Amino acid sequence: MAARKRTLLKVIILGDSGVGKTSLMNQYVNKKFSSQYKATIGADFLTKEVQVEDRSVTMQIWDTAGQERFQSLGVAFYRGADCCVLVYDVNAQKTFENLETWRDEFLIQANPNDPDNFPFVVLGNKVDFEGGKNRQVVEKRAKQWCAQKGGIPYFETSAKEDINVDAAFQCIAKNALKNETEEEMYIPDTVDMNAQSAPKRRTGCC
Amino acid sequence: MVEAMGLEEQARLLQEAGNAVKRNAFFMKKAMDEDNLREALRYSATLLGELRTPTLTPQRYYELYMQAFNELTHLQAFFREERRKGRSYADLYELVQHAGNVLPRLYLLCTVGSCYIRSKEAPAKSVLKDLVEMCKGVQHPIRGLFLRSYLCQVSRGLLPDVGSEFEGDGGSISDAIEFLLINFAEMNKLWCRMQHHASGRDRDRREQERQQLADLVGRNLTYVSQLDGLDFALYQEGVLARVMDQIVSCKDAIAQQYLMQCVIQGFPDDFHLGTLDSLLGILPDLQSGVQVHVVVSSLLDRLARFAASDKAVVDTFNQVDAFGKLTRAAAKVTESENEVPSGDVVAMHAALLSFTGAVYPDRLDLVNKVLTSAYQALEKQAPIKDAKAEKLLVQLLSTPLDNYDVVTVLELANYPSVMSLLRPAKRKEMAVKICQTILRQRTLVSSMEKVEMLLDFISPLVRDTEGLEDDDEFFEEEQNLLARLVHQLVSQDTDEHFELLRAARDRFNAGGPKRLRHTLAPLAFAALRLVRTIKEGTADSKKADGACKTVLQWIHGVAAQLAEVPAAEIALQLYLQAAHAASEVACLELIAYEFFEQAFILYEEAIPDSKAEVTALQSIVGVLHRCRVFTAESRDTLVHKATGYSAKLLKKPDQCRAVCACSHLFWQELPAEEEGDDVAEGVQPPVRDADNVMVCLKRALKIANSAQQQLAVVLKGDHTTPVMLFVEILNHYLFYFEQGNPSITTSVLQSLLELVANEMANENCQKDEALLAFYNSTRNHIAIQKDKGDELAQKFSSLQL
Numbered sequence A: 001m002a003a004r005k006r007t008l009l010k011v012i013i014l015g016d017s018g019v020g021k022t023s024l025m026n027q028y029v030n031k032k033f034s035s036q037y038k039a040t041i042g043a044d045f046l047t048k049e050v051q052v053e054d055r056s057v058t059m060q061i062w063d064t065a066g067q068e069r070f071q072s073l074g075v076a077f078y079r080g081a082d083c084c085v086l087v088y089d090v091n092a093q094k095t096f097e098n099l100e101t102w103r104d105e106f107l108i109q110a111n112p113n114d115p116d117n118f119p120f121v122v123l124g125n126k127v128d129f130e131g132g133k134n135r136q137v138v139e140k141r142a143k144q145w146c147a148q149k150g151g152i153p154y155f156e157t158s159a160k161e162d163i164n165v166d167a168a169f170q171c172i173a174k175n176a177l178k179n180e181t182e183e184e185m186y187i188p189d190t191v192d193m194n195a196q197s198a199p200k201r202r203t204g205c206c
Numbered sequence B: 001m002v003e004a005m006g007l008e009e010q011a012r013l014l015q016e017a018g019n020a021v022k023r024n025a026f027f028m029k030k031a032m033d034e035d036n037l038r039e040a041l042r043y044s045a046t047l048l049g050e051l052r053t054p055t056l057t058p059q060r061y062y063e064l065y066m067q068a069f070n071e072l073t074h075l076q077a078f079f080r081e082e083r084r085k086g087r088s089y090a091d092l093y094e095l096v097q098h099a100g101n102v103l104p105r106l107y108l109l110c111t112v113g114s115c116y117i118r119s120k121e122a123p124a125k126s127v128l129k130d131l132v133e134m135c136k137g138v139q140h141p142i143r144g145l146f147l148r149s150y151l152c153q154v155s156r157g158l159l160p161d162v163g164s165e166f167e168g169d170g171g172s173i174s175d176a177i178e179f180l181l182i183n184f185a186e187m188n189k190l191w192c193r194m195q196h197h198a199s200g201r202d203r204d205r206r207e208q209e210r211q212q213l214a215d216l217v218g219r220n221l222t223y224v225s226q227l228d229g230l231d232f233a234l235y236q237e238g239v240l241a242r243v244m245d246q247i248v249s250c251k252d253a254i255a256q257q258y259l260m261q262c263v264i265q266g267f268p269d270d271f272h273l274g275t276l277d278s279l280l281g282i283l284p285d286l287q288s289g290v291q292v293h294v295v296v297s298s299l300l301d302r303l304a305r306f307a308a309s310d311k312a313v314v315d316t317f318n319q320v321d322a323f324g325k326l327t328r329a330a331a332k333v334t335e336s337e338n339e340v341p342s343g344d345v346v347a348m349h350a351a352l353l354s355f356t357g358a359v360y361p362d363r364l365d366l367v368n369k370v371l372t373s374a375y376q377a378l379e380k381q382a383p384i385k386d387a388k389a390e391k392l393l394v395q396l397l398s399t400p401l402d403n404y405d406v407v408t409v410l411e412l413a414n415y416p417s418v419m420s421l422l423r424p425a426k427r428k429e430m431a432v433k434i435c436q437t438i439l440r441q442r443t444l445v446s447s448m449e450k451v452e453m454l455l456d457f458i459s460p461l462v463r464d465t466e467g468l469e470d471d472d473e474f475f476e477e478e479q480n481l482l483a484r485l486v487h488q489l490v491s492q493d494t495d496e497h498f499e500l501l502r503a504a505r506d507r508f509n510a511g512g513p514k515r516l517r518h519t520l521a522p523l524a525f526a527a528l529r530l531v532r533t534i535k536e537g538t539a540d541s542k543k544a545d546g547a548c549k550t551v552l553q554w555i556h557g558v559a560a561q562l563a564e565v566p567a568a569e570i571a572l573q574l575y576l577q578a579a580h581a582a583s584e585v586a587c588l589e590l591i592a593y594e595f596f597e598q599a600f601i602l603y604e605e606a607i608p609d610s611k612a613e614v615t616a617l618q619s620i621v622g623v624l625h626r627c628r629v630f631t632a633e634s635r636d637t638l639v640h641k642a643t644g645y646s647a648k649l650l651k652k653p654d655q656c657r658a659v660c661a662c663s664h665l666f667w668q669e670l671p672a673e674e675e676g677d678d679v680a681e682g683v684q685p686p687v688r689d690a691d692n693v694m695v696c697l698k699r700a701l702k703i704a705n706s707a708q709q710q711l712a713v714v715l716k717g718d719h720t721t722p723v724m725l726f727v728e729i730l731n732h733y734l735f736y737f738e739q740g741n742p743s744i745t746t747s748v749l750q751s752l753l754e755l756v757a758n759e760m761a762n763e764n765c766q767k768d769e770a771l772l773a774f775y776n777s778t779r780n781h782i783a784i785q786k787d788k789g790d791e792l793a794q795k796f797s798s799l800q801l
């Protein structure tokens, strides 16, 4: 059987709570923004069909809680990610400093084949906030960090004003697709397929 | 039920189950490629059967679930393909119900169901209702919880939310809410039921597993809060009431604790402000194991941040009396029958206080209310011994210090009572904080009442406290703080200012000698500054003199007390500074004289060693030189004494230097030009006694000479100190020469120059770098003076180097 052409890209959005992960995803997928703050509990995804270089793919975008107390089940969903988006709030220094931890944590938990070349994208969000007069992280500093980490693409975004959101996700999709590894193919371990193929019966009830 | 087993065993089981999923997925996809629906369904059901595993912990089970989930996305695509080929979803919906086992059957049903809704061949609300009901077929907690989160995951985006394409025929927002809340309630029941399955031995492990599963239940609330159509009215009527109902009725502490957090964090602030009564109202109905203070604290934190982010909402806070409600809720928590640990009580009040600060930055009365409430809640547990509680209480007391004027905070009726809850060591820590804050904010403490109150607060620093060892490593540092604090006790009114210092002294007296050594001197120095203020600020000179006298007499007493401590060296310095002030500021000769006499007595009787003597004498001579109030007679007596001391110093070099210094006692500076004739009353004309200067300098030369001879005997002449003395004396000569002192003629100077040059030729001197440098710079000075081309240069011109 030929390997199925991959059409699903898995993207994980990480960052401190409140930086705008949920808002960015909602702006990109639903073209909506809410200024109310509602903490995200647990992790779940939205999907979006995108065209990347003449290919139509489905992006599965995972939004995460960003605070430990609402991440009780662990991070099994990191596995198989094609791209990881690191978000911080340009008006909150600490959220930028924590990017390092988010990145490390992701690499440890997701355990990608080639960690050095795994695609990340960094988003500095809320650039619209108070006209930028409370900015704590300058663009240069963020770009410097991205360069140090092997040239991570960097975007300055606003989920509220829909600034750079499409461009960022287009880049995310492109990098995710580049990362595309042949889907791990299962090959039955006996030649006698029929013998293996009979579903085992289980006893007991649910 | 999950049995206790090691991590490795769990990993192995997961691997096995995962392999089975992969194997069946392989055949499922093969069947799809062959367009064999029956086989595809059969393999997918088998694949899903792996989720019936009874052995995995929630986190491992989640990994397996994720694997299965990924495979099911292929199945969704396949169903859509089938639909295109003409098979209806109604058909498929029927067909999958033939799967033998209930768990795989329901997963398949949810999968088809989501396609069914998306196709709009059936109204969303009916399919959703059907599915959420059908899922009741699985009552095993872990399996049921994951199945239901699968249902939500696949139906997300398919709900008949406002503005959604599924609204209308598919239903309305209330159907969406209904679906999510039923699912929420069912999941919560499954989750709580887990607890009852556990025997005593398994309890801890079971609790841990439950904690891990919490987010699956809480997630439903996130889905609800993210509905576009959820406005406040719907939330209040349709959501909160039912969620609260579920929370109370489940009677499970873990669930209640967690779900309260979810509601508080998951829904927006303005909703909370509108529903404070309901939120706070159910607190008393929660199980005894629930840490209500944590719930209240997180609500407070959240609302505080809301207020800080947008000042405009403060009105809303007022309209709903948020402060009153939250304070009462906090008080109620601490009144409850089960004793709340002191640390938690303090933590909650700390949250309440920072809430108050954020919402009402100008309302000190509210700060006081919070303190009152804290005091009442903790009174019975005083003194607070729990380490965490102590630390938090110190923080609680420090917060208002940082945000408001210190003295105003200290005046709050309940600040001292809360402070009294602390053990002495922590009270002292607070005292240090208070001092630091006053110094940092440069707050002036300017009335008697305030000073008394402040000194009460910081009494652990001021005097011994029962139960407190104070000879610790921080003692000096603390006393220095106190010393610096003295300078913040200031009043515009000089009489009052003086009263403040007197009051402080009375308090400091209780601190005993070890503290007085640090605290008395700053009082006296502050008073010295006050003398200047009085003199400069009082028009009536008689009145000024009277007031200055009083203060100086008081300083006299302080210095005498210091000498008794004993701290003779500081006392002596104080007498001298006081003498200087009496002379130069107040022009009170008798008092200045008295201060000198006291300084001399101390010099004679109490200076401990020869080194200290040298320093003390330097100060005496320095101050005396600058004092201009003395008439010739008293001046003679004082100068005579000082020169007498010089001759009695132990070491010859010290004697020599002291005598040189004394020469200046006969040569005071002329008043500065601008002062002109306008000298203050009582100031005597400067002493310019050339003969006596010469007497001193000659004596210095003699001493240097004899030092040289003495050392030549002892050290065989390789010592350069006497030559250094000669160079120093030469410099004094030069000074007087430049000053036009008639005793120092060119020829006198020339012969000294030659003498020194001779000495310098000595081999040892040439090796002494410091000496050489000093000598050369002296010669340089002469050379420069020669070159200047002014009047002085003329005098210098005949000097030969």
Ligand SMILES: Nc1nc2c(ncn2[C@@H]2O[C@H](COP(=O)(O)OP(=O)(O)O)[C@@H](O)[C@H]2O)c(=O)[nH]1
Pocket: A015, A016, A017, A018, A019, A020, A021, A022, A023, A024, A034, A035, A036, A037, A038, A039, A040, A065, A066, A125, A126, A127, A128, A129, A130, A157, A158, A159, A160, A161
């Ligand atoms: N001004 C501004 N606010 C934003 C932006 N993105 C998010 N927010 C707000 O920041 C808060 C947190 O956003 P959210 O998306 O929930 O953050 P998350 O915790 O990372 O998912 C919400 O109140 C949003 O309205 C932005 O680009 N600009």
Ligand SMILES: [Mg+2]
Pocket: A018, A021, A022, A023, A038, A039, A040, A063, A064, A065
């Ligand atoms: Mg979020």
